[in-house]
Amino acid sequence: MNKNIREIYFSPSGRTKKLSELFVDNFNGNKKTFDFFLKDEIKNQNLGEEDLLIVTLPVYAGRIPKICVNKLKKFKGNNTPAIALVAYGNRDYDDALLELSDILKEQGFKILGAAAFITRHSIFPEVAENRPDEEDEIKIKDFANKCKNKLESLEINELEIKGNRPYKEGNKKPLMPTGDELCINCGKCVRICPVEAISKNNPRETDKDKCINCTACIYNCPTGSRTYHMEQYKIGYEKFKIDNAKRKEPEIFI
Template sequence: MSKVISIFFSPSGTTKKVISKIAGNFKQEKETCDLLHFNDNKSFDEKDIAIVGMPVFAGRIPKTARERLSKLTGNNTKAIAVVNYGNAHVTDALLELVELLKENNFDVIAAASTISHHSIFDGVAVGRPDQDDVEKINGFAQKCIEKIESGESLQSEIPGNKPYVDYKQLPFTISCDESVCAFCYDCVSICPEKAIPDDDPVDTDLDLCSRCTACIHICEENARSFTGDAFETKKPAFEEANSERKEPEFYL
């Protein structure tokens, strides 16, 4: 019997939310592969259906997410590729994801770029995905189901360029307010880069940190945040430049 496997890297939880919406349209047994926590080799059956979601970091899928996804292989496994971004730019991320899945023997049948509340600049895409987004995402999922039943592969051309845009390291500082921190060590456990020392959750190695925001979003005390002149200077300009609503795009 076929399974629907939701595969995602979702530091702020928004990409997971989109993938869960798509998966909810399928009747098959569900399985989850959370790449924030899973970092091992795994293969999938020809009868499986993989729904793969990645956030967009400066026009690319995150480097660590790419490394972990590269360990997953299909057996002509049907796949739906989704990149989720904060209303700024997709750039090469969707093309990169589609190409990587094909290289790993997945049969990509459809692809999409969806919009969620920006994980760093919280004034961008507030409330997204909203009801209109969800209706479009569900409509896309139904078309994917029809396409899987027909046996067709992806026909649309995916936007993007090769070679992909270079990875960028954002200059923003992540700080922890020691007076608020509960020393629960959840941030230490969730950090995919191991940038927070096991013995000092207040510290962050900014050379290792990818600014993925996992530590910020898991902190129930709101002790961790972006700070510093670089962030405070960039925030208003970025939010103004990306205030116009973008819509999800679907490729079949």
């Protein structure tokens, strides 16, 4: 069945986008992508039964990024099928997939399927460094096929998605990227930051109240100046690597 595919992702360091593309590629139909990382305002979108919405978001402290919630609320479904995906860095996705599915349902979508996949941890990039990998790709394709079959059968059951309500409280931000003497004032981080947390006059500084720690400035800095310069990070990184060394596998709800 051909549908109009509406793809949404938010991907400051690129792996959520990769997951979304690997998944969405399996669907035929006229495709339109909404990149929530861009600062452009999103107009209200009314979707119908002929559409299929596929939303892929990263997990931030066990939740979906707050910055995405208002953008998601611009999308209204009318019994429109939707697929919810979250990308997480091999620790846990906690309540993020449930939260995303709940928002989509409130907005008038029917959840066809939901899944959590593992992607490189953008803060601790040696964790799940090469994911999604070939094994994940097989599972991504398999999940897409299951969703397509379900779409054909026109039977959408109520899914039991892992997670708790009330959702986990997001933890306080202990970390924040800044720049150092390697900074050449190119301004790339200033332009790319989705919340305007980096000062034009001194791009080495970060506004700690605005920063959402999305890591986009780190991955886009041409000199490696922007990173976590605090000692606390190095200590935390070692512990995080040990605690999260065991490979996790994707979880699928259909």
